[in-house]
Amino acid sequence: MIALRSLKIDTMYRTHTCGELRISEVNKKVTLAGWMQRSRNLGGMTFIDMRDRYGITQLMFNMETNADLCKKAREIGREFVIQVIGKVAERSNKNPQLPTGDIEIIVEELNVLNAAKTPPFTIEDESDGGEDLRMKYRYLDLRRKPVASSIQLRHRMATETRKYLDSQGFIEVETPVLIKSTPEGARDFVVPSRMNPGEFYALPQSPQTFKQILMVAGFDKYFQIVKCFRDEDLRADRQPEFTQIDCEMSFIHQQDILDTFEGLIRHLFKTVKGVDLVKVPVMNYADAMRLYGSDKPDTRFEMTFVELKSLTPSLSKGEGVTDLTSGKGFKVFDDSEMVVGICAKGCANYSRKQLDELTEFVKKPQVGAKGLVYVKFEADGSIKSTVDKFYSADDLKKWMEKFNAAPGDLILILAGEADKTGKALSVLRLEMGERLGFRDKNVFKPLWVTDFPLLEWNEDDKRWYAMHHPFTSPKAEDVHLLETDPGKIRANAYDLVINGVELGGGSVRIHDKGLQKKMFNVLGFSDAEAEMKFSFLMNAFEFGAPPHGGIAFGFDRLCAMFGGSESIRDFIAFPKNNAGRDMMIDSPSPISEEQLKELHLKVTL
Ligand code: ASP
Numbered sequence: 160m161i162a163l164r165s166l167k168i169d170t171m172y173r174t175h176t177c178g179e180l181r182i183s184e185v186n187k188k189v190t191l192a193g194w195m196q197r198s199r200n201l202g203g204m205t206f207i208d209m210r211d212r213y214g215i216t217q218l219m220f221n222m223e224t225n226a227d228l229c230k231k232a233r234e235i236g237r238e239f240v241i242q243v244i245g246k247v248a249e250r251s252n253k254n255p256q257l258p259t260g261d262i263e264i265i266v267e268e269l270n271v272l273n274a275a276k277t278p279p280f281t282i283e284d285e286s287d288g289g290e291d292l293r294m295k296y297r298y299l300d301l302r303r304k305p306v307a308s309s310i311q312l313r314h315r316m317a318t319e320t321r322k323y324l325d326s327q328g329f330i331e332v333e334t335p336v337l338i339k340s341t342p343e344g345a346r347d348f349v350v351p352s353r354m355n356p357g358e359f360y361a362l363p364q365s366p367q368t369f370k371q372i373l374m375v376a377g378f379d380k381y382f383q384i385v386k387c388f389r390d391e392d393l394r395a396d397r398q399p400e401f402t403q404i405d406c407e408m409s410f411i412h413q414q415d416i417l418d419t420f421e422g423l424i425r426h427l428f429k430t431v432k433g434v435d436l437v438k439v440p441v442m443n444y445a446d447a448m449r450l451y452g453s454d455k456p457d458t459r460f461e462m463t464f465v466e467l468k469s470l471t472p473s474l475s476k477g478e479g480v481t482d483l484t485s486g487k488g489f490k491v492f493d494d495s496e497m498v499v500g501i502c503a504k505g506c507a508n509y510s511r512k513q514l515d516e517l518t519e520f521v522k523k524p525q526v527g528a529k530g531l532v533y534v535k536f537e538a539d540g541s542i543k544s545t546v547d548k549f550y551s552a553d554d555l556k557k558w559m560e561k562f563n564a565a566p567g568d569l570i571l572i573l574a575g576e577a578d579k580t581g582k583a584l585s586v587l588r589l590e591m592g593e594r595l596g597f598r599d600k601n602v603f604k605p606l607w608v609t610d611f612p613l614l615e616w617n618e619d620d621k622r623w624y625a626m627h628h629p630f631t632s633p634k635a636e637d638v639h640l641l642e643t644d645p646g647k648i649r650a651n652a653y654d655l656v657i658n659g660v661e662l663g664g665g666s667v668r669i670h671d672k673g674l675q676k677k678m679f680n681v682l683g684f685s686d687a688e689a690e691m692k693f694s695f696l697m698n699a700f701e702f703g704a705p706p707h708g709g710i711a712f713g714f715d716r717l718c719a720m721f722g723g724s725e726s727i728r729d730f731i732a733f734p735k736n737n738a739g740r741d742m743m744i745d746s747p748s749p750i751s752e753e754q755l756k757e758l759h760l761k762v763t764l
Contacts, residue, residue: 172242178214182261184247191216191264192242192272194302195235196282205232206263209241212307217250217263218243231269238275238282238299244268294742297733309729313718315431317384320404320714323426327419329380329406334369336386340692341367343628345389348399356759362388365711367628368696370407371668374707375699382406384714396726398715399739406665407709413651413667417441417607420663420710424605424655431721436605439655443610452499452585454611457659458604460597462588464581465562468498471577483557489549491530497580500532500572502562503591507535507569521573521587528583534558534570589659598658600723605657610634613650614681622683627652629682630675630696631666632708638674645681651708662717665710672700 173192180189193211207218220229235241245266254260280288282302293300300306321331340347343364350360363369365387373381383405390399404423408416421439428434440458447454450463468482484492492498503509509517514533521528534544534555542555550558562570571591573584592598613633614623623645625631633641637648651667669675675697679689689697718730728734735741755762 176213177209177211177216178258180216180247180259180262180264182249185249185262187247188244189247189264190242190244191218192240194275195237195239195241197237198232198235200233205229207232207235207241209243210302214259215257216259217254218245218266219248219263220266220269225267228266228269232266235269235271236275236277238278238302239271240273240275242270242272291736291742294734294736297743301732306729309718309722309724310732312431312722313714313730316427316714316718316721319427319430320382320384320423323423324380324382324406327380327422329382330378331383332373332378332381333383334363334366334373334385336362338363338369341365342625342692343367343387343389344624345391348388348390351758351760353758364389365403366405367630368693370405370709371630371696371704371707372699374407374409375702375704377409377705379409380407381709393737393739395737396728398727398731398735400735401727401731402714403711404663404714404717405709405711407707409705409707411667411706411708413609413653413708416665416667416708416710417653420655420712421605421607423712424657424662427717427721428603434603436603439605439607441607441609444608444612444649445610447608448581451588452581452583453659454608455654455656455659455661456585456606456608457589457592457598458606458656459599459602459658460592460595462501462503462591462597464499464501464584464588466497466499467558467561467572468492468495468574469577470496483554483561484550487549487554489546491532492546492574495574495576495580497577498572498574499580499584500562500570501584501588501591502564503569503571503595504565505567506591506595507537507567509535509569517571517587517590520590521583526583526586527579528573528587529575531587532572532574534572536564536566536568536570538567540566600658603657605655607653608656609653610649611652611654612646613637613648613652614645616646623681625678625682626650627664627666629678630668632669632674633678641677641681653710655710655712657720660716660720661713662720663710663712665708667706667708670700670704670706672697675700 171190174190177191177193191209193209196208196210196215198205198207203222205220208215209218220232222229243264243266245264247262248265250261250263278299279292279296280286282299284304286293286303301310337350337360340361341364345364347361347364350362352358352360366383366385370381385403385405386400387403388400391397408419425436428436444454447456452464466481468484470480484498518531520526521531532545534542536542536559542552542559544550544555558570564570571587573580612626613631615626617624627650631650631652634649634651640648654664655662669678676689715727715730719725719727722730733741733743740746
């Protein structure tokens, strides 16, 4: 067993970090402290890689010149906390991968500050630990460079967000965590109140109502980097608690918000990634659905939808009903509400195997299509399809014109109910984009999607739900539809999408009590219910509520995108696993009888 040595009070723990020393410091006497990452014994010499948050420095021990010290070094285990005093020397075997790779420390004194058990997985860039194991020992995982640098990136993003918003006159205000339900469409996490038997707080799904109240209070420009809680069924890469950059402004039109927050995103890209983001284009929801079958299209590539048959006129384009497929005896198309496809440029040479693969792909339950029709516009100008039996060369030529296809192109077509088919084709489009290498994670294509529908019909509950949340204002020109045709109302709501990922969303709010009341009614709240849940907001609206609106960005996801990762977990210091558990502290967990009693709760399972 190695004895720990207590340091004299006047001894500095370190003069430099493990990422700092360069060739210019050769011959300097230095003191370093950190963790033992790896050691190599090469007979006469022992090398140790010592790590801290800043990097790795190589330590050198020489058996010939200092046998005792070298022996001591050989007893140091992985992850021991050590301190060394020694001289910086030029390495004979340089490592160009490391910023400190030109030097090493010839160690003169070695102190063990703390011993360590052998870690349950390797703490290197690539680890052999499974996800749950790494989460259980998160403090060890956080020592790994890719994870540590993700957390550092997050810090940088938060700092730059604060800098930008501060420069624009925003102030950060903290809102409470023990509140009551905020309707963002998910379930609440609740906290029982010991002092108020039978009563519960809810954790905020967002600070939505508070930020609106701050506008009534005259704060004018608010933001907060804030934890939100949503008790949703867990899907991959969802966290029950997550962080938003939450913002609200008064006396603004939608355009002011788009401009201000395009500024934020641009600032982040510039300062954190050195990327000059293009001016963010705007597309309305109807166009996004028509062209991409998605309200969060990946616009890194075109491959937009072309309708061969659509029984609903494309309102946004002012086009009438299209039908280039019916009446030729192909029942699948005849019976479909929509026949729609994409053109994969230059893919007519796809093999039978590749096309079978695509057919299997669209039939997967997650995609949900019944089959795939394809047309090959061969390089020699001939056209071959899986529906040759039904359509003449002339028919197919018309299709090719509609697709603007050229020889060498491949057309992929799906048919069925409009909504489902659009969704399935959007998944196929992304798959093709992936296969063709159009989804480069170093290319950033932002997009504002605007004019979302205000309401969504839920067939199970037979009632309307707010698509964004109940405080979103309808477009002035659509308000009259509230009583007659609610589904047609467009909202002053917008999302920021980058590379097909929704990174933020918000709306211009209702600031008039009468309209807010009407909205609650449409959403099926009785006056009494609305009063019980939101009287504080409705009351506030009677005391001079300014016109206002805002937005919130998913901060974890934004960080993940900047870090080039699809998973948000590594950008959260202490994330929960797929089942919503914190593996390190083992939570959720039962509480004692006594606690339950105090909280006036009974558990019946
Ligand atoms: N509260 C909204 C959300 O969490 C954002 C907003 O409307 O500002 O999605």
